Amino acid sequence: MGIVGSGPAGIYAADLLTKNETLAAEGLPVSIDILEKLPTPYGLVRYGVAPDHPRIKQIQGALHKILDKPGIRFLGNVEYGVDLKLEDLRRHYDAVIFATGSDRDRPLDIPGADLPGSHGAADFVFWYDSHPDVSSSWRVDGSSVAVIGAGNVAVDVARILAKNADDLLDTDITDNVHEGLRAKKITDVHVFARRGIAQAKFTPMELRELDKQPGVEVIVHPEDFELDDDSLAAIEESNQVKTNVKVLQNWAIRDPRGEERRLHLHFLHSPVAILGQDRVSGLRTERMEPAGGGRVRGTGEFVDHEVQAVYRAIGYLGSPAAGLPFDEEQGVVPNDGGRVLDLDEQPIPGVYATGWIKRGPVGLIGHTKGDALETVGNLVADRASFAPAPDPDPVSFLRLLEERHVPYTTWEGWQRLEAHEESLGEPHGRKRIKVRSRDEMVRIARGESG
Numbered sequence: 001m002g003i004v005g006s007g008p009a010g011i012y013a014a015d016l017l018t019k020n021e022t023l024a025a026e027g028l029p030v031s032i033d034i035l036e037k038l039p040t041p042y043g044l045v046r047y048g049v050a051p052d053h054p055r056i057k058q059i060q061g062a063l064h065k066i067l068d069k070p071g072i073r074f075l076g077n078v079e080y081g082v083d084l085k086l087e088d089l090r091r092h093y094d095a096v097i098f099a100t101g102s103d104r105d106r107p108l109d110i111p112g113a114d115l116p117g118s119h120g121a122a123d124f125v126f127w128y129d130s131h132p133d134v135s136s137s138w139r140v141d142g143s144s145v146a147v148i149g150a151g152n153v154a155v156d157v158a159r160i161l162a163k164n165a166d167d168l169l170d171t172d173i174t175d176n177v178h179e180g181l182r183a184k185k186i187t188d189v190h191v192f193a194r195r196g197i198a199q200a201k202f203t204p205m206e207l208r209e210l211d212k213q214p215g216v217e218v219i220v221h222p223e224d225f226e227l228d229d230d231s232l233a234a235i236e237e238s239n240q241v242k243t244n245v246k247v248l249q250n251w252a253i254r255d256p257r258g259e260e261r262r263l264h265l266h267f268l269h270s271p272v273a274i275l276g277q278d279r280v281s282g283l284r285t286e287r288m289e290p291a292g293g294g295r296v297r298g299t300g301e302f303v304d305h306e307v308q309a310v311y312r313a314i315g316y317l318g319s320p321a322a323g324l325p326f327d328e329e330q331g332v333v334p335n336d337g338g339r340v341l342d343l344d345e346q347p348i349p350g351v352y353a354t355g356w357i358k359r360g361p362v363g364l365i366g367h368t369k370g371d372a373l374e375t376v377g378n379l380v381a382d383r384a385s386f387a388p389a390p391d392p393d394p395v396s397f398l399r400l401l402e403e404r405h406v407p408y409t410t411w412e413g414w415q416r417l418e419a420h421e422e423s424l425g426e427p428h429g430r431k432r433i434k435v436r437s438r439d440e441m442v443r444i445a446r447g448e449s450g
């Protein structure tokens with residue numbers, strides 16, 4: 001089997017394939033290649049989870065155990081669509097699962113969204129997580145900045161913007177990120193949610209964490225707390241909503257602490273324009289009011305906020321995979337329970353999807369397991385319907401990569417790179433410091449001298 005993408009979605013699918021009782025009962029040896037365009041495994045755990053979330057990063061330990069299993073082979077620095085096409089995968093694998101995730105920002109279609117100083121959250125997250133394919137420099141401009149969105153990504157971005165750069169020195173951040181964040185002069189971060197407090201998508205733990213940053217206090221505005229009957233019902237029905245609302249209400253009635261930086265949470269403000277001539281100088285929002293069923297409607301009242309940068313955290317989108325249909329609006333590969341569908345909505349034999357490229361960027365990392373269960377279950381149920389690979393020999397696949405001069409990395413190579421990153425961290429009492437350059441990662445992983 002071939003799996004494209006080594007984030008949690010791809011790795012969980014691999015795990016389930018190796019443990020599948022039907023395949024085991026048939027005595028079929030399951031051999032899996034996980035192909036990854038980056039030289040390193042773990043996808044968004046390495047390049048999406050914020051550096052100050054070590055608890056979530058620990059998932060890497062569980063993923064490591066899976067990649068360490070016999071029968072699973074990690075091949076990094078191999079880009080589907082560039083180094084390999086669908087025909088190549090079909091030649092070497094009986095079935096292929098796409099687990100390529102969501103790697104770009106959903107566009108915000110309002111005037112000024114393309115002004116300098118208007119940033120997609122994905123780009124900022126990739127930068128602070130030292131993704132090898134984004135520029136190492138980022139000017140974290142402004143004293144007042146806006147973050148649009150009320151999900152956990154908006155919360156991550158707002159927290160990093162408000163936080164003391166030195167408080168990240170116990171994480172795996174690289175020097176360029178530390179220096180970029182140290183240079184910031186931000187005193188006020190304004191987060192804008194278009195709906196009300198009962199419709200916010202962030203989770204309570206992440207919300208509370210905002211107020212625990214040294215030197216930062218969260219400010220909320222009671223006039224934003226309008227709750228209609230449906231919002232009250234939503235509070236009753238969901239513990240998450242109940243806790244979020246309680247936390248926010250408690251913040252609304254306390255006295256300000258007078259911290260040096262403030263993180264303002266605004267609700268019922270929908271962005272209508274990013275203002276500025278040559279670069280961002282403000283954000284215009286429309287006041288919204290509850291309209292039943294969790295929806296909101298505009299009140300016709302507009303507010304201009306003076307900010308020097310805007311971070312758009314309104315959700316991610318997947319990217320098209322060469323040779324497969326793509327749903328541009330949802331940013332997913334069209335599928336039915338993970339069975340990838342052609343333009344006539346018929347399953348393409350032997351081609352599957354799992355994770356965010358299958359169902360969109362919703363849910364926490366753990367939710368990807370249930371998703372993989374469905375995809376793998378369908379793949380196993382369908383196995384009689386797809387033709388076996390003409391050339392399943394694992395060595396012959398490596399030969400193909402070599403013929404195409406693809407400098408691929410391996411599981412052993414990743415472990416070498418990981419040991420190197422740990423050795424960079426050790427003198428500073430840090431668990432690891434990431435290597436940022438792709439060339440350097442490849443060189444270390446391939447054991448080549450520099």
Ligand code: NAP
Pocket residue numbers: 053056108148149150151152153154156193194195199200201202206270271313314315316361362363364
């Ligand atoms: P999300 O949870 O879907 O939140 C997107 C936010 O953007 C929503 O508040 C949404 O508002 C808003 N939005 C969408 N379009 C908008 C528009 N045109 N104008 C204004 N606001 C708009 O997505 P996410 O924050 O990108 O997170 C993706 C997933 O990753 C989530 O499941 C999240 O929990 C998870 N995640 C988890 C963690 C963690 O556990 N620490 C960290 C990061 C991400 P509406 O609700 O009104 O549409």
